[in-house]
Amino acid sequence: MEKVITATSRLKRSGEKDGRDYYFLTDRAFQERIKQEYFLEWAKLRGGQYFGTPKAELKRITAKKKNIIMTIDVQGAKQVAKMRDDIVRIFIKPDSVQNIKKRMKIAGFSKEQIAIRLNDMKRELKEARYYDYAVVNREGKLSDAIDEVAGIIKKKISNF
Numbered sequence: 001m002e003k004v005i006t007a008t009s010r011l012k013r014s015g016e017k018d019g020r021d022y023y024f025l026t027d028r029a030f031q032e033r034i035k036q037e038y039f040l041e042w043a044k045l046r047g048g049q050y051f052g053t054p055k056a057e058l059k060r061i062t063a064k065k066k067n068i069i070m071t072i073d074v075q076g077a078k079q080v081a082k083m084r085d086d087i088v089r090i091f092i093k094p095d096s097v098q099n100i101k102k103r104m105k106i107a108g109f110s111k112e113q114i115a116i117r118l119n120d121m122k123r124e125l126k127e128a129r130y131y132d133y134a135v136v137n138r139e140g141k142l143s144d145a146i147d148e149v150a151g152i153i154k155k156k157i158s159n160f
Contacts, residue, residue, distance in 0.1 A: 001153070003069040004057040007039070009050040023054065040083075043075035047116045052076070067157060073120075074127040088156045090149055091131040094121070095138040102139075 007023040009030045018024045025033070030050040034042060042052030053070060061068050070080070077089050094100045100121065104114045128134050133152050137145040 001067045001069055001157075002061045002064065003071065004053055004061065006057075006070075006072065007033070007050075007052050007054055010046070025050075041072060041076035041079035043073055045073060045075075046113075046120060053080075069153075074124045077131075078127075088133070088152070089131040090152055091128040091134045092145065092149075093125065093128060093134055093136045095136055097121075099139040 005023060007025055009025055009027045012024050033039060038054055039052035040055050040058060042050060044050055051073065053072060053076065058068060080087060101114060104117060135145050135148045
């Protein structure tokens with residue numbers, strides 16, 4: 001299995017590396033790639049930032065005969081689900097709004113960024129019912145959520 005590297009127009013954070021964490025693009029470069037149909041899926045999120053999955057990433061991973069893991073938002077998942085019937089969608093839910101706020105504050109998000117993300121989260125949570133699975137990421141229990149997701153993946157791979 002291998003995770004695709006997605007593209008974004010947001011600014012690089014401390015410690016992030018282009019081509020490892022994301023492909024960092026300007027808004028203009030991202031928009032040009034949209035016109036060129038460079039992306040399998042894309043969305044404009046979090047106050048106007050672009051996120052998307054380059055088609056080349058899927059080719060890169062499938063050439064290695066590996067299964068693909070995508071970490072994409074609900075808009076992107078809808079787009080992919082319309083194109084493919086062999087996907088498994090796992091929705092990772094927060095255990096509470098308070099814990100999400102706390103994590104964002106620790107990560108250094110501004111009040112404005114937190115408000116934007118919470119607004120996105122409310123919209124996205126409504127989409128969880130359309131997913132194959134929902135996993136709750138409980139505060140201090142990340143390893144449990146990881147184990148649950150890994151179990152789902154193992155089960156699904158053995159069924160393919």
